[in-house]
Amino acid sequence: MATLADRLDHLLGVKAAEPLADAFDMHTVEDLLRHYPLRYATRGQPLTEELPEEGKHLTVVGRVTKTELRPMKNRKGKMLKIEFDTGAAKPIEATFFNGDKVSYLVREGVRAMLSGTVHWWRPDRWNLTHPDYLILPDKGDPTVENLTSVRGSGALRGMAQSAKGAQGVDVSFFEREYIPVYPATAKVQSWTLLACVRQVLDQLDPIDDPLSEQIRSERGLLAVSDALRLIHLPDRKSDIEQARERLRFDEALALQLVLAERRHESEARAAKPCPPRPDGIAAEFDKRLPFELTAGQRQVIDEIAADLSRTHPMHRLLQGEVGSGKTIVALHAMLQVIDGGQQCALLAPTEVLAAQHYRSLRTMLGDLGAAGELGAADQATKVVLVTGSMTAATKKAALLDAVTGTAGLVIGTHALIQDAVEFFDLGMVVVDEQHRFGVEQRDALRAKAKAGAAPHLLVMTATPIPRTIAMTTLGDLETSTLTELPRGRSPITSRVVPRTQYPKWVDRAWERIVEEVEAGRQAYVVCSRIGEDEEKGRGGKAKTKSDAGEPPSTAAVVDVFEALRTGPLAKLRVGLLHGRLPADEKDRVMRDFNDGSIDVLVCTTVVEVGVDVPNATVMVIVDADRFGVSQLHQLRGRIGRGKHAGLCLLVTDAKPGGSAMTRLEAVAATTDGFELAVLDLRQRREGDVLGAAQSGTARSLRLLSLLDDLEVITAAQELAREVVAEDPGLLRHPGLAGMMHAAVDAERLEYLAKS
Known part of the structure; x- marks a missing residue:
């Protein structure tokens, strides 16, 4: 018997397991069973009156009722044209271009399986062009379970060989209505994978389901043991749909558990509250604005102001169209934190953008950003820029302003993350173009706050993120979206x-x-x-x-x-x-x-x-x-x-x-x-998006669509947050903890957050 954690080389043997490891990075039973079929070859149900489309792939079972071997017009050799009775109103026509080689097998009266592409050659006539074939015994033939040789071609022959055991070829497998077809390579064909899957399923022990019976019942989900069997060997179309539904939910839940854990850890930290002050720099900045903010900007400013007033750190994503006014919203938030006696850091991905932010924020603030200079306003703060290519003297002065607290707003590139950069009391981190930075880089900057306190975090992006993507990649953040463009923007x-x-x-x-x-x-x-x-x-x-x-x-x-x-x-x-x-x-x-x-x-x-x-x-x-x-x-x-x-x-x-x-x-x-x-x-x-190309492995989300499966992702997010709230660390849910760690490694989730 076998478990999901068993090694394939122990179960299948080194000769069979090594190609799987080389081609697909498969090492365990679970790795193999999570390699789901790409599609299913449908065993010859009689065709309906509905005509197939050009290029459609058909797999049918029937009997050869007529054959004709004729010379080809434009090249040497002969083609074999046959009529094939599947039980439909009209027989199917098929053409083989190597007629001399197949006519002695594909002959009148034999029962066979054909798999090929529909080709319309007249407005009212179509055929299967040079299909793969497999000769089948008649139903009831006593030798059906004990064929010693395979007569056929192409993928069908390969799949038949994969069904070959000590007693011969199990042709009864080809009586199945749905035959799985797997993502494959030149060295590891679909039928090789099918043979390995069948061997593993024959030995698989019952699986401890990470989802309780109550959760499965509430959501109408199959047990994971049933889902893994039916995704590979379904008896009917509904089996495929139900298996995919369960396995898709598992993928969504694994992602959401990671994000729920991260969210819970963040909310458990303490932060200094920074409620709005009517006499502070933020209020004065508001009074001086030469234009009116949009309703959307006002709403987001209020959302952020409420977050900053709490005793745990804000974690918010601010997204909006190019030119929707995110910068001024972020500046207002930073001024509110400065009013609270703390500093802010603005992290930009390039020196050009960091310098642009420095110039534009200084311009917007005017004398409110000129602390230490003649003519500075009473509430003024100092704004400094830190980049990697600055002269030593300029950088030293900026770093001194940061560590002494003289600068309320420090703008910079990755240089801000370096060990040499210290803050007097960092209260807020703003990350511009969040997709350019990873979680580790954000955390490295946030770690520069005083011990025992966590800075508020605002990440911004002008690359709009569909709701399902945001929920999946940034589920630990609350999301605010600016949809209006400020007055003055032109088409x-x-x-x-x-x-x-x-x-x-x-x-x-x-x-x-x-x-x-x-x-x-x-x-x-x-x-x-x-x-x-x-x-x-x-x-x-x-x-x-x-x-x-x-x-x-x-x-x-x-x-x-x-x-x-x-x-x-x-x-x-x-x-x-x-x-x-x-x-x-x-x-x-x-x-x-x-x-x-x-x-x-x-x-x-x-x-x-x-x-x-x-x-x-x-x-x-x-x-x-x-x-x-x-x-x-x-x-x-x-x-x-x-x-x-x-x-x-x-x-x-x-x-x-x-x-x-x-x-x-x-x-x-x-x-x-x-x-x-x-x-x-x-x-x-x-x-x-999930990083499969980045990490160089074949692993990724197989069934979950980050664009289309909003309902699944939402349900998984609700369950993940509920479970983590009751059991931080998932100590009482080892199955869910295992699912989370097995399905999503840290490297791939990190890449997902950047994509």
Whole structure:
């Protein structure tokens, strides 16, 4: 007998187990049984009157009623055409292109199984083209359980071989209505997996179910033992559906238990309450605002203010469209914490964004952010910037302001996480673009608070997150969403520019930039790579090996800059910005673009988030097919931030009708970030979202859809929080604890949170 924890090499033998380990990282019985069928071959139920679609895969059982061997027209050899009676009103036609080789087996009167693809060759005629076949004995034949050889081809022959035991081939298996077909490799075929699964199930002991009978009854779920058997060897369609329902719930519950544990640990910590003060810097900042906040901004500010007034730390996600006003909401929250006598840290993913935040927050605060300077307001605080490339003297001064408490607001990059950075009394951490940081990095910064206290946490993202994704990746955080755009935001029009088909359209894009600049406005040109140290081919493009299957060459930003500066934009002031420039030069270029000294900024994705130049109205994205959907949406959000409408041109060599072109057309068709986020996740597929590609293993969520299974995820979240509230650490629920640790490792959950 066997348990889920037993090793496959002990149960199946080393020869059978090693290929499973190499191909799928399978080592235990549970690893094998959690490798669910991809689909099911349906044993020949008589076809209904409904005609099958072109390309549909059919598996049928019946009898050969007619055969005809005829020469092929355009090549040597003969084809075998047969009629196959499945019990339907009309027989099925099938064609074999190696007729000479199969005619002695596939002959009139034999009973067989065929599995192939439907091909319509006339408006009223279709057949199975060169199907796999398996010769079956007649029902009632006394040798049915004791066939000593397999007569057939392709996958059906392989599956029959997998059913072969000491007594011969168990052909009765092929009388099953549903035969599982597994994700496979060239070295480990589906029928090999089927043979291993059948062997393991024959020896499997009853499984202790991690869900109580009461929970299963309330939710109408199968026992896990039944679900694992029926997912592999179902007798009817309802078996498959019920098994998937149970196993899908288990996957959702495992994730939610991890998040519920994290949430419980956070809520158990103590934090210094920071209630709003009517005479503080936050109230004074409100009075000075030159514009009216949206209703959504006011609502979120109130939600955060209530969180900050409690004695346990806030853990909140603030998401909203590009330009929805998240920064001012976060600043208001930080000022409330500063009113409480504590410091705030704002963590940004890049030096460009950190510097942009520093400049914009200083500008918004005015004399309220000028503590220690002449003319500072009475309630003023000090704002400092900490980045890795700052001069030693500048960084030393900023770190001194942080450790002494002189600075109420410290803005920085990953440099803030370093051991050398200390705070006098850190009360709040704000993480901008949370998907750029992991849980460990957030925790490293939060650990800089005083012993025994936990800082409040606000994470922000301009990449909209569908509700199910947020519940699954950030279930330990409360979520606030800004859906309105502040007054003053202008509409953005997007157009795809197919460079190969219409090269003159690209010329027109540069002309449009010239027209906008002549009208007093500015533009971006964004490229996908820097290219300084890369080997160049003709025309300034990186050399590629197309015959090796590498992606096509792309334009480097340094080359595009030179081409535009000396070509179509020669009369304009063109600047260059990318991540390899020295920090002081990056800062200078951004200042020049901000104040209008640069007309056109040729750049990489360093401007993807946080850059705010209201006068910029045009963006040309070169090789747009090399960017993801969310990244394109973020980049596009850099324009249309002022009183003039924005125009985004997506230049591409993607083929018409291809997936890349379809993706770009979808981006051009809508500015709804939530709609694009769903599209992005569907195209990337959820296995990538879960980190399977990142970790290099085949493990991921197999059945749970993070986009479609809202009801399942919600139910799992409710149960997980209920269980953890009653039993922190799951000491009284060892089965659930085991499920949590077995189904979701820390590395994959970490990647999930970043995706």
